[in-house]
Amino acid sequence: MEKFIDRFRLPNKVAMAPPEPDRRGFLRKAALGGLALGMKFDGKTEQELEYLTQKVGRASKPSDLKITDIRIAHLQGVPFTSPVIRIETNQGIVGWGEVRDGGSPKYALMLKSRLLGKNPCNVEQLFKLIKPFGNHGRAAGGVCGVEMALWDLAGKAYGVPVYQLLGGKYRDEIRLYADTPEMDDPASFGKKLKETRLDKGYTWLKMDFGIGLLADKPGMLVGANVWDVKRQYGNSENKKVGNYGLTKHPFTRIQVTDKGLQYIADYVEKIRSVVGYDIPVSADHFGHFDVNTAIRVGKAVEKYQLAWLEDLIPWFYHDQWRQITEAIDTPTLTGEDIFAKEEFIKLINAKAVDMIHPDLASSGGILETKKIGDYAEEHGVPMAMHFAGTPICMMANVHCAAATQNFIALEHHGVDVAGWEDLVTGIDKPFANGFVKVPDKPGLGVEFNEEFAKKFLKKGEQWFAPTTDWDKVDSWDRDWS
Structure with a gap:
């Protein structure tokens, strides 16, 4: 029994703060008290210790x-x-x-x-x-x-924290770029960008100015009247020629006229006149057209020094992407729909784009995205990160971005969602004003705020x-x- 009690004694030479009166005696009595119940295990040490520590949290195992x-x-x-x-x-x-x-x-x-x-x-x-x-x-x-x-x-x-399990962090804060949905009026759009983005601390913006802006304007598009060009997603109306949102870009044969290109250029110029040139501005959601039109659009906006042109054509057309990349001076970027590192490796090896853009919720998760970023880094390719979800997924992105050296900016698509930050607890708020501090708490560093989040439950679904x-x-x- 004395040997068993010794396991609960503190080392004699360990430097400690002044103890309470007779701490060793207290531990001895506690051990003996437990043994009074634990003797039924007949000296089976492992079972005795398990019994004595039955109320100890198991998170340490x-x-x-x-x-x-x-x-x-x-x-x-x-x-x-x-x-x-x-x-x-x-x-x-x-x-x-x-x-x-x-x-x-x-x-x-x-x-x-x-x-x-x-x-x-x-x-x-x-x-x-x-x-x-x-x-x-x-x-x-x-x-x-x-x-x-x-x-x-x-x-x-x-x-x-998760970043520590990935090898540590390169940065303490993660830069965000704020996505802003398309608006027909460039003056109103520029005003919104300034008031709801720049004035709140964001140092990188993204905007849309695709051919949907031109759909109702005469003389700006060729071949668009047989497609539902205003809607480029799966909710497009089925026409006799097919569904615009589900038709890959080269197969629509839509073209932009010189008049349409000038309209796009004027639109971007008005945005730049409001937000200035001190911060990067990226562009996305151009619509479904071919390589030749993509190059013409790219050249039309080159003088406005955009940070990148995103998803001009589907990601898997590597040769066509390289054509675009070599033809224009504005950086090209794609990748939000690519799963796993193998296809990113092909994209990078083909020198198809200037930058990659994985969405961690599609690219394979935290570790796989870090592997993708590391491979890109070895080839001199920067990595931005696409994101449009809740703070749970944002924190997964934050830990990955902290641990990946070639990371440049993470998308935030929920800037305008009231209560978005309240979907989680455990982090100081506001936590998404241009930068997000990398949390040092275990795991992702946040907990899901279940009571608050119930207001967002999809109709007809159970909690x-x-x-x-x-x-x-x-x-x-x-x-x-």
Whole structure:
């Protein structure tokens, strides 16, 4: 018994603050008190110690951490739709993640049967297990959202912020670029950019000025009258020639006239006259047209020194991207819909664009995006990061950006969403005025504010409903023989 009690004694030579009266005696009595109940284990040391420490929190035992459940709360208006993931464990630690904006919660729920009972701290191993269920665009949302939550759990289990698990940080604050939806009137648009962006501390802006601005104006577009050019997404109206939003750019055969190009140039000039030239301004959402028109648009706005032209054509046309990049002086950028590092490597090796633009909620999650950034860095290519979700996903981006040297700026698409920052707790507010401080708390550094977030619950959805339908594996997943 004396040997067992010795395990609870403090070393004689450890320098400590002045103790309370007879601390060693207190520990001895505490041990003996526990032994009075623990003797029933007949000297089985491990069981005795387990009994004596049964009320001690198990968060300090990451090797025993197991996933017990995965649930979803599907939010809308944050700024778009975003399914928030909650991964629960046997130690009471919860990990938060998020399916990419516009993605289905089923992309995450289908992974539950592959993860139950697994240790979430083995993040890379589990990512390789679920990676085959991801694909480009929103189809990667489940894999990436789960990966975020795994890192949150690992950081909490070990008591360190995620960036530390990635190798440490290069910066203490993350620069944001503020996205601003398109407006027809450039004067009003410029005023909004100044008042709601620049005056709030943002040092990088992004705007849209695509051919949707020209759709109702005579003499500016060729071949556009058979398409629903005002809407370039999946909600486009089906015409006899097809769905504009679902037709790849080179196949619409829409062209911009000299008159249309001049209108675009004048639009950008008016924006620059309001915001000035001291800060970078990027551009996005041009519409669906071919390489030749992309080059003409690029040349028309060159003198306004834009930071980049984004997604002029689909990302997978590497040769066509290189044509554009070599033909214009404004930097080119793409990548928000690419899943995993393999396709980014092809894009970079082809020297197709000047910069890459992964969306962490599509590109593979935190670690995969860091790997993408590291590869780009080795080839002299900077990395901006696309983002349009809740603060949960933003914090995942923040930790990745902190740990990646060639990072330049992270998108913030929720600037105008009232209460956006209140969706999480644990970080000083406001936390998104031009820069975000990298949190030093364990995991992602924030907790989901469930009570507040319920106001954003998508109509017809349940709040973190049970997901037992997804508990059992029902297929053979190996993709090799």
